[in-house]
Amino acid sequence: MDRTISQTVGLRKPQRGLGFWNSIAPVLGLFFLAPLTAEYLIGYLSETFTEMLVGLWLLAPLYGGAAIIIRESARRTGRGWPTIILLSLAFGVFQAGLIDHSLFDPSYQTTELWHDMPNPTYIPALGISYLDALYFILGHVIWSISAPIAIIETFVSSRRTMPWLGNLGLAIISLLYILASSILCWGIAIDDQFLPSAPQMAGTSIVVMTLIALAFSVRLEERPFAARRLPKPWVVGTAAFMLLSLPNIIEIACEMLGIPSIFMIDWPGFIINILTAGLLAALTWLWSQSRDWSASHTLALAGGALLTRAWIAFLLLPFGDVTFNDKLIQRTVFFLGVVALLSLAAFKTRRCKKECIISEE
Numbered sequence: 001m002d003r004t005i006s007q008t009v010g011l012r013k014p015q016r017g018l019g020f021w022n023s024i025a026p027v028l029g030l031f032f033l034a035p036l037t038a039e040y041l042i043g044y045l046s047e048t049f050t051e052m053l054v055g056l057w058l059l060a061p062l063y064g065g066a067a068i069i070i071r072e073s074a075r076r077t078g079r080g081w082p083t084i085i086l087l088s089l090a091f092g093v094f095q096a097g098l099i100d101h102s103l104f105d106p107s108y109q110t111t112e113l114w115h116d117m118p119n120p121t122y123i124p125a126l127g128i129s130y131l132d133a134l135y136f137i138l139g140h141v142i143w144s145i146s147a148p149i150a151i152i153e154t155f156v157s158s159r160r161t162m163p164w165l166g167n168l169g170l171a172i173i174s175l176l177y178i179l180a181s182s183i184l185c186w187g188i189a190i191d192d193q194f195l196p197s198a199p200q201m202a203g204t205s206i207v208v209m210t211l212i213a214l215a216f217s218v219r220l221e222e223r224p225f226a227a228r229r230l231p232k233p234w235v236v237g238t239a240a241f242m243l244l245s246l247p248n249i250i251e252i253a254c255e256m257l258g259i260p261s262i263f264m265i266d267w268p269g270f271i272i273n274i275l276t277a278g279l280l281a282a283l284t285w286l287w288s289q290s291r292d293w294s295a296s297h298t299l300a301l302a303g304g305a306l307l308t309r310a311w312i313a314f315l316l317l318p319f320g321d322v323t324f325n326d327k328l329i330q331r332t333v334f335f336l337g338v339v340a341l342l343s344l345a346a347f348k349t350r351r352c353k354k355e356c357i358i359s360e361e
Helices: 020-040 049-076 081-099 130-154 167-192 198-215 233-256 267-288 295-315 324-360
Strands: none
Touching: 020 049, 020 130, 020 167, 049 081, 049 130, 049 167, 081 130, 081 167, 081 198, 130 267, 130 295, 130 324, 233 267, 233 295, 267 295, 295 324
């Protein structure tokens, strides 16, 4: 969230002659950061660093392309984070329902990581697990789209709410996304010999279109910001970190106390996840209405989300045969990478704030 939640009505066109650092660099940054936070940071894949780099040929246009399209669609129409989040939600449903079919594909229920998840929140009539749906879709909303957008926008403060690409650039990114998603969809359908049923695809399509319509129905009229007190950015970041980590902390605490934690993959666990995510969303909305909400708060919110996924990665067992040392090295590198990225973004934000104060004087 940022102060640009409310924008004046009007389409925005990208300015020409912005230079590499104000247009191309943030696009490239988002293009490659999104797949890292979406797939690699969580640590369930067994690929080596070299294999991860090779895998970016598909994952960068898939996740980075989607993040760029969503951001440009919102910023070009003068809209802010409500639109970005709703479009991210639409992407999450589209990706999980119609591209990789993770909402419906039975093969996801037999994998080592998710084999317990479909029961007992699996609803045979719909062919989905509510817990699966929550994990997959919420993961896309936060870590595939919203967090990388928030962080990359920090590095171009003067262009944070403006489009970065022209029509040609956006068309190229859109084409790359269509190609990547088509390849993934085709490959999974061939490997798993599975396609969602016609009612499942129709229902998913209706949900996606409804979310897109809601995203662009967000009113653009400028509203006055409230005079309420706002926590420091570090408090906002800590709140995001603790709330997103809470389900895992509960599981760990139960195991340490010798209490069965099976309820976390049952309806109580689903409710806990819904409540923590809902509370974070409510707090973010409440805080962002303050006139003192700044880019530092947005960065802290995204940083808390990335740090959550970075530490949880140490708890997960990746697919395939991976040695403990390889796993530890990989997780540590990504964790330190997140810390370095957030530190650099925080430095950039503070420097921009100082420059703004000097210019006003």
